[in-house]
Amino acid sequence: MTTTQLIAEIHRKKSFLCIGLDVDLQKIPKHLLETDDPIFEFNKAIIDTTHHLAVAYKPNTAFYEAYGIKGWRALEKTIQYLNTNHPEIFTIADAKRGDIGNTSSMYAKAFFEDLAFDSVTVAPYMGKDSVEPFLAFEGKHTILLALTSNEGAYDFQTKLIDNKEVYKHVLETSKGWKNSENLMYVVGATKASFLGEIRKIIPESFLLVPGVGAQGGNLQDVCNYGMTKDVGLLINSSRGIIYASNQENFASAAAEKAAELQTQMAEILAQ
Amino acid sequence: MTTTQLIAEIHRKKSFLCIGLDVDLQKIPKHLLETDDPIFEFNKAIIDTTHHLAVAYKPNTAFYEAYGIKGWRALEKTIQYLNTNHPEIFTIADAKRGDIGNTSSMYAKAFFEDLAFDSVTVAPYMGKDSVEPFLAFEGKHTILLALTSNEGAYDFQTKLIDNKEVYKHVLETSKGWKNSENLMYVVGATKASFLGEIRKIIPESFLLVPGVGAQGGNLQDVCNYGMTKDVGLLINSSRGIIYASNQENFASAAAEKAAELQTQMAEILAQ
Numbered sequence: 001m002t003t004t005q006l007i008a009e010i011h012r013k014k015s016f017l018c019i020g021l022d023v024d025l026q027k028i029p030k031h032l033l034e035t036d037d038p039i040f041e042f043n044k045a046i047i048d049t050t051h052h053l054a055v056a057y058k059p060n061t062a063f064y065e066a067y068g069i070k071g072w073r074a075l076e077k078t079i080q081y082l083n084t085n086h087p088e089i090f091t092i093a094d095a096k097r098g099d100i101g102n103t104s105s106m107y108a109k110a111f112f113e114d115l116a117f118d119s120v121t122v123a124p125y126m127g128k129d130s131v132e133p134f135l136a137f138e139g140k141h142t143i144l145l146a147l148t149s150n151e152g153a154y155d156f157q158t159k160l161i162d163n164k165e166v167y168k169h170v171l172e173t174s175k176g177w178k179n180s181e182n183l184m185y186v187v188g189a190t191k192a193s194f195l196g197e198i199r200k201i202i203p204e205s206f207l208l209v210p211g212v213g214a215q216g217g218n219l220q221d222v223c224n225y226g227m228t229k230d231v232g233l234l235i236n237s238s239r240g241i242i243y244a245s246n247q248e249n250f251a252s253a254a255a256e257k258a259a260e261l262q263t264q265m266a267e268i269l270a271q
Numbered sequence: 272m273t274t275t276q277l278i279a280e281i282h283r284k285k286s287f288l289c290i291g292l293d294v295d296l297q298k299i300p301k302h303l304l305e306t307d308d309p310i311f312e313f314n315k316a317i318i319d320t321t322h323h324l325a326v327a328y329k330p331n332t333a334f335y336e337a338y339g340i341k342g343w344r345a346l347e348k349t350i351q352y353l354n355t356n357h358p359e360i361f362t363i364a365d366a367k368r369g370d371i372g373n374t375s376s377m378y379a380k381a382f383f384e385d386l387a388f389d390s391v392t393v394a395p396y397m398g399k400d401s402v403e404p405f406l407a408f409e410g411k412h413t414i415l416l417a418l419t420s421n422e423g424a425y426d427f428q429t430k431l432i433d434n435k436e437v438y439k440h441v442l443e444t445s446k447g448w449k450n451s452e453n454l455m456y457v458v459g460a461t462k463a464s465f466l467g468e469i470r471k472i473i474p475e476s477f478l479l480v481p482g483v484g485a486q487g488g489n490l491q492d493v494c495n496y497g498m499t500k501d502v503g504l505l506i507n508s509s510r511g512i513i514y515a516s517n518q519e520n521f522a523s524a525a526a527e528k529a530a531e532l533q534t535q536m537a538e539i540l541a542q
Contacts, residue, residue, distance in 0.1 A: 103293070150371040
């Protein structure tokens with residue numbers, strides 16, 4: 001999917017919501033555990049009730065790998081379900097991969113070709129030759145970790161190199177990489193006040209913003225500091241939406257939570 | 272496996288060799304492609320001819336994920352084969368994972384419990400709360416990326432924060448994390464001359480050292496600068512061993528290459 005298509009979809013749905021599909025079998029409704037594939041059944045139900053409210057879905061691969069082959073099959077079925085029924089929706093493999101060149105190429109093949117995700121999250125620590133293999137895929141997007149939502153972000157990301165934070169070096173350096181037009185960046189909603197500085201370095205790039213909801217980030221703050229003329233934001237909520245209820249009504253409860261965020265987003269877009 | 276057991280095994284085999292099981296279907300012998308599970312058959316043959324020469328095996332998860340469910344099943348079968356037939360061998364899931372706390376816990380569960388690896392490689396960018404969930408597993412080891420073997424290592428890892436390189440901050444900071452005794456570190460063989468400085472910070476920790484062979488690192492240099500009284504090194508070779516031949520004799524050709532390295536290691540240990 002091109003960025004232009006994503007922007008059009010955001011305006012059509014009046015939403016820049018991404019829903020994180022982080023399925024934990026200990027948290028989903030008990031009745032689903034009796035089905036053949038509880039993870040996929042959970043995702044399908046959530047997608048069916050929320051797809052008109054969200055422009056992106058983001059399964060985090062950890063939650064699938066934790067269940068081995070069954071988990072990987074559920075991930076395959078989920079992305080196939082999305083690509084078949086909602087090809088207009090932007091899909092993100094939240095995998096935070098990154099390795100030496102020939103190995104990153106294998107990861108890129110896994111997520112872009114075999115699973116046919118539109119994008120994948122990648123860690124920057126290993127530098128240019130660990131990220132460029134992902135960027136080489138036309139029509140695909142590489143979402144580089146810049147400033148993450150967790151407390152540990154302050155361990156290294158905000159430390160100063162030549163009076164400039166590590167994450168700013170990541171932003172600036174990555175702009176010079178081959179096919180950098182395929183880059184987006186992760187910036188945590190809990191770091192909204194940093195977005196003004198970030199926009200000076202990457203004025204137009206799309207940002208994937210996790211941390212609204214369970215982690216305490218504020219939607220209005222993120223938009224005040226980070227929104228561009230083409231929106232430029234995908235705001236993710238995972239637990240706050242998908243675990244709104246653990247009863248039989250879980251999917252409609254998730255839709256209510258998603259609708260609350262979408263309504264706020266529509267108001268912000270109308271400002 | 273405890274570090275003490277690993278050290279005993281190193282002395283018993285006179286080897287600190289780790290063999291990287293990075294299986295690319297385009298590089299393995301053609302006749303294996305006719306079997307039901309070419310990836311596992313390749314690994315099994317390599318393990319059968321080299322297990323007396325190596326103290327560790329390291330499948331890189333990228334090469335399995337690239338083949339979807341078939342790949343994940345081959346990974347499961349490979350680790351089961353190792354744990355059943357060679358429980359004395361140290362196993363490394365080269366996964367380079369790392370995410371916010373609850374998500375890292377899912378990765379740790381995937382690699383330590385479900386797949387029953389002895390260790391997993393983890394990226395440091397997201398800091399303390401992304402790594403500690405791995406460290407919480409008793410008898411398991413977390414191998415943190417410090418200074419990697421690739422060219423991109425110079426993009427961020429060697430940049431200076433307060434006159435000290437980023438990778439040194441990673442080493443120092445991580446020593447203060449909970450259960451840090453379960454930490455090992457990745458340092459590329461191509462950066463052997465850095466090992467003297469690294470040993471000042473982590474005098475005894477085990478290092479996983481990739482980059483000998485195809486990437487150009489030198490075994491003697493690594494040992495000169497990085498070896499401790501308890502060896503403290505696992506030297507990895509992947510392509511240089513497993514792709515020594517792509518003919519029917521591939522497994523014995525791999526054993527010859529592994530034996531060359533093991534012989535050099537035995538000489539170094541005898542010095």
